[in-house]
Amino acid sequence: MQLVEQAKSGQPTRLPGDPGVWVFIIADMGAFALFFLIFTVGRIGSPSLFETSRQHLDVTLGLLNTLILLTSSLFMARAVEAARAGVRGAVVRNLGLTILIGLGFAVTKMIEYRAKGAAGIGLTTNEFYTYYFVFTGIHFLHFAIGIAALAMMLAKARRDVLDARFTVWIESVGCYWHMVDLLWIMLFPMLYLQRTG
Amino acid sequence: MQSKVDTRYWRFCAYMGPLFVAIFYYCWGVLGHNFPPFQPDAPAAEVAGWFREHRNGVRLGMVIAMSAAPLYGVWGYALAKVLEQSVGGERPADNILVQLARVGAAWTVITLLVPTSFWLTAAFRPDALPEWMIQMLYDMAWLLIDLAYAVTTVQLFALGIGFMADKRATPLIPKWLAWYGIWVGFMFIAECIMPYFFNGAFARSGILNFWIEFLIWMGWVPVLTYYVLKAITRIEQENAAG
Numbered sequence: 001m002q003l004v005e006q007a008k009s010g011q012p013t014r015l016p017g018d019p020g021v022w023v024f025i026i027a028d029m030g031a032f033a034l035f036f037l038i039f040t041v042g043r044i045g046s047p048s049l050f051e052t053s054r055q056h057l058d059v060t061l062g063l064l065n066t067l068i069l070l071t072s073s074l075f076m077a078r079a080v081e082a083a084r085a086g087v088r089g090a091v092v093r094n095l096g097l098t099i100l101i102g103l104g105f106a107v108t109k110m111i112e113y114r115a116k117g118a119a120g121i122g123l124t125t126n127e128f129y130t131y132y133f134v135f136t137g138i139h140f141l142h143f144a145i146g147i148a149a150l151a152m153m154l155a156k157a158r159r160d161v162l163d164a165r166f167t168v169w170i171e172s173v174g175c176y177w178h179m180v181d182l183l184w185i186m187l188f189p190m191l192y193l194q195r196t197g
Numbered sequence: 198m199q200s201k202v203d204t205r206y207w208r209f210c211a212y213m214g215p216l217f218v219a220i221f222y223y224c225w226g227v228l229g230h231n232f233p234p235f236q237p238d239a240p241a242a243e244v245a246g247w248f249r250e251h252r253n254g255v256r257l258g259m260v261i262a263m264s265a266a267p268l269y270g271v272w273g274y275a276l277a278k279v280l281e282q283s284v285g286g287e288r289p290a291d292n293i294l295v296q297l298a299r300v301g302a303a304w305t306v307i308t309l310l311v312p313t314s315f316w317l318t319a320a321f322r323p324d325a326l327p328e329w330m331i332q333m334l335y336d337m338a339w340l341l342i343d344l345a346y347a348v349t350t351v352q353l354f355a356l357g358i359g360f361m362a363d364k365r366a367t368p369l370i371p372k373w374l375a376w377y378g379i380w381v382g383f384m385f386i387a388e389c390i391m392p393y394f395f396n397g398a399f400a401r402s403g404i405l406n407f408w409i410e411f412l413i414w415m416g417w418v419p420v421l422t423y424y425v426l427k428a429i430t431r432i433e434q435e436n437a438a439g
Contacts, residue, residue, distance in 0.1 A: 034405070
């Protein structure tokens, strides 16, 4: 929102967070773009296998995960706004909610993985499930790192001065957290919703 | 930070990185049939047949690759010297990031030396070895060289975090490159799924676990070397300016 206001007022805009973190984000999103391409090529090769396998995924849990991450991201954005305004209480509260709601993603993902395990579905069951477990697994790793980074920011928010340096930190973590969100928004329709005509 | 830094030999050591990549690519990669490798589902007869027919080429390739492996460590130590100047402080050589960057480079050398010795073993007396055993040596070498990724990740993370700690207005090493190195170290984790696949993107010869993983690492070496050489010049200029 700040960027939009800056653009409207003709002020020079800047990337939120450390510019270097965007190198990581763009490189990472490039890797996921390749994953999506690999999946699409596989799907073209075996449409019926992908369709029957997809039907065994729990769309409700997938949708719940999407809502969890979107809500968590909302509080992340509010934490960044609060940091810019220098309001420590709001930063701590919003970061806490970001983590708390975000952890719901881990719970639903574990429920999903356990259900797949109980049904005898694993990494090497078929090509579709290989992609499902690898892509969601790598995404889950991103999520876990994000939670760790958020916990670190929460500790910093309680302890450190909320200066320009802190703002760069929280914006960087915020950008990363939004990337975790964005990648899931791509993964969810690709894996759970995309039907084969 | 030390007032006077002795930069003698740093450049020489820094050049060893790209030299290592060039030698390793040709000797380990081309002569050893590792660039790209045999697919894991290739029949044992195919792998064994190749080793029997090209035994002398593989021997030559692995002997040179083993001799050149320490160059990676030499290069890593040059990076650590520049890293000392990035992290600053009273005794930068004692900084834990500098020490981790050093041991990460040194350990990486071991992870290159050991698997190359397995490929060399397969080419040493290939007629006396059953086909499955040659295949096993080939597999063992690949499992080790890929799954030892975490050792190099220690170096990549230590360098990335350390280069970002630079307080200069223009850091010695650009932050984007520091972040790129961290990303490379992070991407290596995809190797963990390699043992489950015999073909496709995640196999040792696949687009992810071979082409992307090796190229992002091999590309990082000369790019970082270029910036390290520029950084050495800047360190010398800072010295001259007192």
